[in-house]
Amino acid sequence: MPCETQPGVLVNHLDRGPWQRESQMLFQLLFPGAVGVIPKSVNNNVAQFLSTHKTAFNIVFPNEIDHEKVERLTVVDTNQWRRLDRMDSLRQRDNIEIAVWDHHCNGGDIDADSICQEEVGATVTLLVREMKKKGHYKVDPWSIIEEGFHPEMQEASESIFSLGNGRMGQRANFEEQYSGESLQGNYLAGVYYPDKTKFGWWKNGYPEYFAKVLNAPNWIGIDVEINGEQLDLHKSKPVNFRRELNMQQGYLERTFTIVNGSSKLHISARRFLSMKRDEIGVIRYAIYSEDFSGSISFTPFINGNVVNRDSNYNEHFWEMLETSSGKGRAHLKAKTRKSGFVSCMSMGYSLCVDEKIVGPEPEVYERNDYVANKVSVELEAGKEVVFLKYVSVLSSLNHEQESMVEEGEKLLNDAMKAGYEGLFKEHVAVWENNWAHSDIIIEGDTAAQQGIRFNIFQLNQTYTGKDERLNIGPKGFTGEKYGGSTYWDTEAYLIPFYLSTASEEVSRNLLVYRYKHLQKAIENGEKLGFNGGAALFPMVTMNGEECHNEWEITFEEIHRNGAIAYAIYNYIRYTGNSDYLGEFGLEVLIGISRFWRQRVNWSDVRGKYVMLGVTGPNEYENNVNNNWYTNRMAGWTLSYTIEALDHVMEVSPGAYDEIKERCSFDFKEETSAWKDIIENLHFPYDENKGVFLQQDGYLDKKQWMAADLDPAERPINQHWSWDRILRSCFIKQADVLQGIYTFEEEYDLDTIKKNFDFYEPRTVHESSLSPCVHSILASRIGMSEKAYEMYLRTSRLDLDDYNEEVREGLHITSMGGTWMSVVYGFGGMKVREGELSFEPRLPENWQGLSFKILYRGRTLKVNIDKSKLIIENLEGDETELLLGGSKAVLKAGGVLVAEL
Amino acid sequence: MPCETQPGVLVNHLDRGPWQRESQMLFQLLFPGAVGVIPKSVNNNVAQFLSTHKTAFNIVFPNEIDHEKVERLTVVDTNQWRRLDRMDSLRQRDNIEIAVWDHHCNGGDIDADSICQEEVGATVTLLVREMKKKGHYKVDPWSIIEEGFHPEMQEASESIFSLGNGRMGQRANFEEQYSGESLQGNYLAGVYYPDKTKFGWWKNGYPEYFAKVLNAPNWIGIDVEINGEQLDLHKSKPVNFRRELNMQQGYLERTFTIVNGSSKLHISARRFLSMKRDEIGVIRYAIYSEDFSGSISFTPFINGNVVNRDSNYNEHFWEMLETSSGKGRAHLKAKTRKSGFVSCMSMGYSLCVDEKIVGPEPEVYERNDYVANKVSVELEAGKEVVFLKYVSVLSSLNHEQESMVEEGEKLLNDAMKAGYEGLFKEHVAVWENNWAHSDIIIEGDTAAQQGIRFNIFQLNQTYTGKDERLNIGPKGFTGEKYGGSTYWDTEAYLIPFYLSTASEEVSRNLLVYRYKHLQKAIENGEKLGFNGGAALFPMVTMNGEECHNEWEITFEEIHRNGAIAYAIYNYIRYTGNSDYLGEFGLEVLIGISRFWRQRVNWSDVRGKYVMLGVTGPNEYENNVNNNWYTNRMAGWTLSYTIEALDHVMEVSPGAYDEIKERCSFDFKEETSAWKDIIENLHFPYDENKGVFLQQDGYLDKKQWMAADLDPAERPINQHWSWDRILRSCFIKQADVLQGIYTFEEEYDLDTIKKNFDFYEPRTVHESSLSPCVHSILASRIGMSEKAYEMYLRTSRLDLDDYNEEVREGLHITSMGGTWMSVVYGFGGMKVREGELSFEPRLPENWQGLSFKILYRGRTLKVNIDKSKLIIENLEGDETELLLGGSKAVLKAGGVLVAEL
Numbered sequence A, B: 001m002p003c004e005t006q007p008g009v010l011v012n013h014l015d016r017g018p019w020q021r022e023s024q025m026l027f028q029l030l031f032p033g034a035v036g037v038i039p040k041s042v043n044n045n046v047a048q049f050l051s052t053h054k055t056a057f058n059i060v061f062p063n064e065i066d067h068e069k070v071e072r073l074t075v076v077d078t079n080q081w082r083r084l085d086r087m088d089s090l091r092q093r094d095n096i097e098i099a100v101w102d103h104h105c106n107g108g109d110i111d112a113d114s115i116c117q118e119e120v121g122a123t124v125t126l127l128v129r130e131m132k133k134k135g136h137y138k139v140d141p142w143s144i145i146e147e148g149f150h151p152e153m154q155e156a157s158e159s160i161f162s163l164g165n166g167r168m169g170q171r172a173n174f175e176e177q178y179s180g181e182s183l184q185g186n187y188l189a190g191v192y193y194p195d196k197t198k199f200g201w202w203k204n205g206y207p208e209y210f211a212k213v214l215n216a217p218n219w220i221g222i223d224v225e226i227n228g229e230q231l232d233l234h235k236s237k238p239v240n241f242r243r244e245l246n247m248q249q250g251y252l253e254r255t256f257t258i259v260n261g262s263s264k265l266h267i268s269a270r271r272f273l274s275m276k277r278d279e280i281g282v283i284r285y286a287i288y289s290e291d292f293s294g295s296i297s298f299t300p301f302i303n304g305n306v307v308n309r310d311s312n313y314n315e316h317f318w319e320m321l322e323t324s325s326g327k328g329r330a331h332l333k334a335k336t337r338k339s340g341f342v343s344c345m346s347m348g349y350s351l352c353v354d355e356k357i358v359g360p361e362p363e364v365y366e367r368n369d370y371v372a373n374k375v376s377v378e379l380e381a382g383k384e385v386v387f388l389k390y391v392s393v394l395s396s397l398n399h400e401q402e403s404m405v406e407e408g409e410k411l412l413n414d415a416m417k418a419g420y421e422g423l424f425k426e427h428v429a430v431w432e433n434n435w436a437h438s439d440i441i442i443e444g445d446t447a448a449q450q451g452i453r454f455n456i457f458q459l460n461q462t463y464t465g466k467d468e469r470l471n472i473g474p475k476g477f478t479g480e481k482y483g484g485s486t487y488w489d490t491e492a493y494l495i496p497f498y499l500s501t502a503s504e505e506v507s508r509n510l511l512v513y514r515y516k517h518l519q520k521a522i523e524n525g526e527k528l529g530f531n532g533g534a535a536l537f538p539m540v541t542m543n544g545e546e547c548h549n550e551w552e553i554t555f556e557e558i559h560r561n562g563a564i565a566y567a568i569y570n571y572i573r574y575t576g577n578s579d580y581l582g583e584f585g586l587e588v589l590i591g592i593s594r595f596w597r598q599r600v601n602w603s604d605v606r607g608k609y610v611m612l613g614v615t616g617p618n619e620y621e622n623n624v625n626n627n628w629y630t631n632r633m634a635g636w637t638l639s640y641t642i643e644a645l646d647h648v649m650e651v652s653p654g655a656y657d658e659i660k661e662r663c664s665f666d667f668k669e670e671t672s673a674w675k676d677i678i679e680n681l682h683f684p685y686d687e688n689k690g691v692f693l694q695q696d697g698y699l700d701k702k703q704w705m706a707a708d709l710d711p712a713e714r715p716i717n718q719h720w721s722w723d724r725i726l727r728s729c730f731i732k733q734a735d736v737l738q739g740i741y742t743f744e745e746e747y748d749l750d751t752i753k754k755n756f757d758f759y760e761p762r763t764v765h766e767s768s769l770s771p772c773v774h775s776i777l778a779s780r781i782g783m784s785e786k787a788y789e790m791y792l793r794t795s796r797l798d799l800d801d802y803n804e805e806v807r808e809g810l811h812i813t814s815m816g817g818t819w820m821s822v823v824y825g826f827g828g829m830k831v832r833e834g835e836l837s838f839e840p841r842l843p844e845n846w847q848g849l850s851f852k853i854l855y856r857g858r859t860l861k862v863n864i865d866k867s868k869l870i871i872e873n874l875e876g877d878e879t880e881l882l883l884g885g886s887k888a889v890l891k892a893g894g895v896l897v898a899e900l
Helices: A018-030 A044-053 A088-092 A123-135 A151-160 A404-438 A446-462 A489-501 A504-515 A518-527 A559-575 A579-599 A628-651 A653-662 A667-680 A722-727 A735-742 A749-762 A771-780 A784-795 A814-826 B018-030 B044-053 B088-092 B123-135 B151-160 B404-438 B446-462 B489-501 B504-515 B518-527 B559-575 B579-599 B628-651 B653-662 B667-680 B722-727 B735-742 B749-762 B771-780 B784-795 B814-826
Strands: A009-012 A035-037 A072-076 A097-102 A114-117 A143-147 A168-170 A186-188 A192-196 A209-213 A222-226 A239-246 A251-260 A263-273 A280-289 A294-303 A318-325 A329-336 A342-353 A356-358 A363-367 A370-379 A384-395 A440-443 A601-603 A608-610 A829-832 A835-838 A848-855 A858-865 A868-875 A879-883 A886-890 A895-899 B009-012 B035-037 B072-076 B097-102 B114-117 B143-147 B168-170 B186-188 B192-196 B209-213 B222-226 B239-246 B251-260 B263-273 B280-289 B294-303 B318-325 B329-336 B342-353 B356-358 B363-367 B370-379 B384-395 B440-443 B601-603 B608-610 B829-832 B835-838 B848-855 B858-865 B868-875 B879-883 B886-890 B895-899
Touching: A143 A151, A168 A263, A222 A280, A222 A370, A280 A404, A294 A329, A294 A342, A294 A384, A318 A363, A318 A370, A329 A370, A329 A404, A342 A370, A342 A404, A384 A404, A404 A446, A404 A848, A440 A446, A440 A814, A446 A489, A446 A784, A446 A814, A489 A504, A489 A559, A489 A814, A489 A848, A504 A518, A504 A559, A504 A579, A518 A579, A559 A579, A559 A628, A579 A628, A579 A653, A579 A667, A608 A667, A628 A653, A628 A667, A628 A735, A735 A749, A735 A771, A749 A771, A771 A784, A771 A814, A784 A814, A814 A829, A814 A848, A868 A879, A879 A895, A886 A895, B143 B151, B168 B263, B222 B280, B222 B370, B263 B404, B280 B404, B294 B329, B294 B342, B294 B384, B318 B363, B318 B370, B329 B370, B329 B404, B342 B370, B342 B404, B384 B404, B404 B446, B404 B848, B440 B446, B440 B814, B446 B489, B446 B784, B446 B814, B489 B504, B489 B559, B489 B814, B489 B848, B504 B518, B504 B559, B504 B579, B518 B579, B559 B579, B559 B628, B579 B628, B579 B653, B579 B667, B608 B667, B628 B653, B628 B667, B628 B735, B735 B749, B735 B771, B749 B771, B771 B784, B771 B814, B784 B814, B814 B829, B814 B848, B868 B879, B879 B895, B886 B895
Parallel strands: A009 A035, A009 A072, A072 A097, A097 A114, A835 A879, B009 B035, B009 B072, B072 B097, B097 B114, B835 B879
Antiparallel strands: A143 A239, A168 A186, A192 A209, A222 A294, A239 A251, A251 A263, A263 A280, A280 A384, A294 A370, A318 A329, A329 A342, A342 A356, A342 A384, A363 A370, A440 A848, A601 A608, A829 A835, A848 A858, A858 A868, A868 A895, A879 A886, B143 B239, B168 B186, B192 B209, B222 B294, B239 B251, B251 B263, B263 B280, B280 B384, B294 B370, B318 B329, B329 B342, B342 B356, B342 B384, B363 B370, B440 B848, B601 B608, B829 B835, B848 B858, B858 B868, B868 B895, B879 B886
């Protein structure tokens, strides 16, 4: 379905709305040689527009073309000849190349050489996407590459080329000055600011603060002067600009040429955040003179004068504690206001001309919030100057405030001793190991390959699983949005990825993160009026406290509690380690079950338990009653908690007794109340349609389809008022399908299909967490084109900027969903009846798919092609598997092959 | 029911929760001489508490009292002897005075001399209220009087003693310095600040700004020095402090004594904002020396360095344009940031010692944001110095910016020429005239009398009806809350008051205010996705633009549109002037009806039109479906618009044609769609209970009664999380009852009674707009005690601070509701079958009620006592009336008497 087409003549069909005009214009931007043809009978507005703009857009009427000279025809927005105005002569010719761009997928009669056809709204959507793709980010299996300098895309690229190492991360801001649009972002894991929440209208139960990830002092800065003139890429207009995010080796590199008068300088700047030493960042900034002679100076600096773009009234968050700048060394220590986190950054550098170290005397700068050195060298034609900047970045999460300067110096010295090459080598070695475990290889579809690697790369550089105090924010280290905090995304979308690609410790740390917050979750529940140890985990948190203040989310999006319970089950099911229950899990389950019990109430009129006033994962409905998904998660949690209790009582009665004591748990009273709820909980269902209803009253809404929306109004969250969104039937992410995906084993194919057919056309996928689940379910019910469409949408969400917001940061947590849609969806992997099971369904254009997974101490390699599934046991004991529903034994070191 | 009781012995009943302990303590604070007696058998917690605190609170056990010595017995929280521990000997005595304080209204056996019994939750509620009453605000028919200096009540008193004159208004801040807690507030009608709305989470459709009433430059300030020492009432501890709001004459006066060393100074400060010259304010500050000799200085100033308490990050709103200070005159001109309103304040003063004008040379102060003069005199024992400060306060709403200084000077000079006495006299004359039209006299209940006058006084000083650009904010000129903006309160609660007590012009101006905003209401509708001239008037506005940003209010509390339509009907019904329709009204009705048409949608599953996602007047439910009240208002608007169309077509076809043209109105298409909605609109109803349901699914909630709430948790909006409030069945104001009140003629008594009985016990009345409607309906169905309880709650809401928030400002708009509960409720006045009708029902303890009303050019005087209703036609033609259901003719100058 990827489209290739050519300049030529574009024609449009007769009866169209305003966006067809747009399509043509976009098209002409894509294919500058093309001439646009539009029908003569256009509506008034269009006619008026054309009277003044026709020539500017190279648009003609059908009678103005010489049909004989047309070599290529591109048809936009239809696939039927009869809808084209006066193009019949072209229909007869056979020496003409025809391309169709269309969103109507029903049969047409134009026999095209290439077709770009997708039922996604309108052609303009396809075009915009294609346009963006085209100008940007070359398709490559291992790298993200941008060619050409695009200031208008700078913020988007700053997100795309972000780097991180689990401990810190940053957007791809330039080292040199840049006076164009840029979103500065440099983030330290776990460091946040408690912004005030009491603007405007405040509601009882709101948290005391709204956590904000902080833009930390800028340590990447290197001002460059060429013959005394400041280099600013916004003014200097670089040529041959290229930047590459090398995912295999984990570095970012820019190369470009600066024309200085009549001479040229070739610059290459490479940066990485060491995966081995996670408090070290390194920059190699090289300038090769083609024919330039003159002075070059470098001013490496650390700048504490930073703000967040989203700060209110330009509030500054950092208070400077100590700045010191000497010759060749400088540091800056700063503390966040209110939250009192301290960061200490120390820098050193070295300079080579023509591979020889030089040591010019630096000028030393030191201000309250800024430290720098300035060194200058003379550069001749044919020579290269290489500037290396080393920085250690420490935070008080891991160091005592008193000794940070000293420890930072030491880390810096060690790093400089290892040298750039040494540091790079050990950094690459970590990435090699990461890829060895987590890579996915897709054959026959480079865009898909690049997409999945981009996702895996970002996940691995955002969270390394070493520190149970850390978690994963929706934007990771790539932007300010969502405050860098932890959401339910972790449990629902990331645990599966880490379970299969990293040591058990990693997922376990993510679970323990919540266990350690149990007491705060109980307090949070109390704040809202619950009692007796009922735990409501926060929707958004940095440290276990709720820190988000929209009532419909904070108070009502309580399904998060279900995801947290389910993650425990998921971990145990996958790893087989039910010890976790007695150690940590059961207490969390009891707290959550107690919450559900109090959160439902008995409805006399219905004779059922109901759950009122909730917001499901579909945040386009707020404060609804009996959200099917939330009720499903609640009922399930109660059942699983009873199972877990039985299990712990049986296998570790000592642990049970301790928990019973600690939680003042009354087995009989509590479990019997839970059982009553399990048996009598209301689940909205429509008998006629045979579908579960998202919530009470969903069918009272006007029912129409996302495909019928005016494409100019999508995404609706950028075009519609909140009011209109809430009242519409459109779904941000389909939570009934989320529930069916979660409990898939319990539903037959017909039920899955009916619900999918009902909800998918109403889903606008404006949550990054949406398409992956649809992709997986579509695979399950054999809708492989839909599965593939949804897969592309999730895996290339950021690269192709589907939701037109990548400048704000990447969708880190939904990347786990991408992984799931490959491994669970196309790979058909799941745990079924306690065994790992595979039922692969490759997209048509994929030749092969292979990936490795860690599973109960084993490393398995899975190879899927059109005809067979091969599973190798690379490491570990024999295990049973389910292949296409049949049990098979995979011996240690053995191979299983199944025909597909 | 007002309670008088005496110190003595307090006893409590046997089986009680923690609040009975509280009750006793509060009681002892109220009656310092009393000894508390509690039963011996108390629960553990109480016992533990008592072991350490019993003596501190003067509490004893029953066996510790000498029964013989008891003269008075106050029984708390029960009215039955058997629930008292060992008090039998007292039961036998007859030389003992007994008082009962209780919230149990069912029969007891204690034969008390006085009973304070109200079914409002628990006794503690009664006590807290009584305590507050006691310490404050002496009951007086014409004044609000505070005796004693109460810094802890300063902010509350600043609200209570507020002054205004329609053009400006202010809280009762002190003239002298005051370093204690104080909420500075000085407001100019129509002057606001557009604060930013984009903190945190922003939703499409939100307004560009959040309007804030501005604390304007302080012009009341007069620093006073006594022998060079600054007078600060927080430090100087005044004695014999008294302040009085004289409502008859519209002034505020404070008198107090300052002890300076061993000598005494008696100070009296009086202030008024001229009702005659609404840009003039005057202060008379007099100091009488009893035995003091020394220097006294006065520093009158205008200070532009003011902020709002609710400003974010202490933002300053005023930018100084010009300050100038000369000898005896000074002015300060300032402009609001963003909104660009200009205010210009000019001051002058004069000084008398012993009634002789003196003219000491002033020191002149001028800073960027401050102007002042300082004058000193020597004062001897037995002499009085009187300082008069005159200020003109101009705003750019009424003056050109360029000429403001000059015009302000002129107004000031004129005022000073008139002099203090002259200004005061003309000011009092306006008040005399106001009272002549709007006074209500209640015989036999001074607290109620004071309450209703306080309400009428505040309404008259907040809005004078001269300027159609102005309206009435919920807090008038008495606080920052609600931003000083216009809400639906005006149409629902204030129009009735002004219709009956002021010239037609006044209510008409309030209607025209909305007419002038029609275009903006249509734009507001478009912003939310409506079209074709559908108008959604703003929930909160300063100039027709929506300026509030809570989605559940801004987008969903759309019933306001109904109130705006209904006000047109109400105006015409009362005045008989249907010309208003053709001139202004019909266009507004069409815009609103078009909105309702688009706001409902057809539900296939129900076969009805439904209205989804609304918030009714009961703001304790958000985003509900089919709010009965909103649907009722919508359906009614559609019907009335059709009637109005017919009327205008018939009586002024020319006007109709113009409107049709201007609105592109399609009579057939639009009215037939409206009729379809009228016929098929869904109204939730419960067959079993025979009540209208507040919204779909209301009965799914756990049903319990407000009386069963723990009194310690009330008001629930200060104690419960928003989440808990939303999920509870408790109602802030009962919108079904609001609807029944609005369309009362259409419901029989049984229906009204059933709904009242269902909703009243579930209503917590935490909206100031709630009790008045309940009072009126309770009168209607003969529940006169309930009517009286609700009346007290509305009329003394602020004086008795029921909702514990009076420090934030007064509930100005609900004061119209108080008026309604007297005139519509007890007076039983309404328009029925096109005639004014009366069916009075006085509360038991009222001897008489009389009020005047303006009605279709007539002035009627209504006198009601226990046995008869007397209506005099003081001015105007003969008219028909309905008295107790029967038609009667009231001749010009005549009197009608009806037996009750």
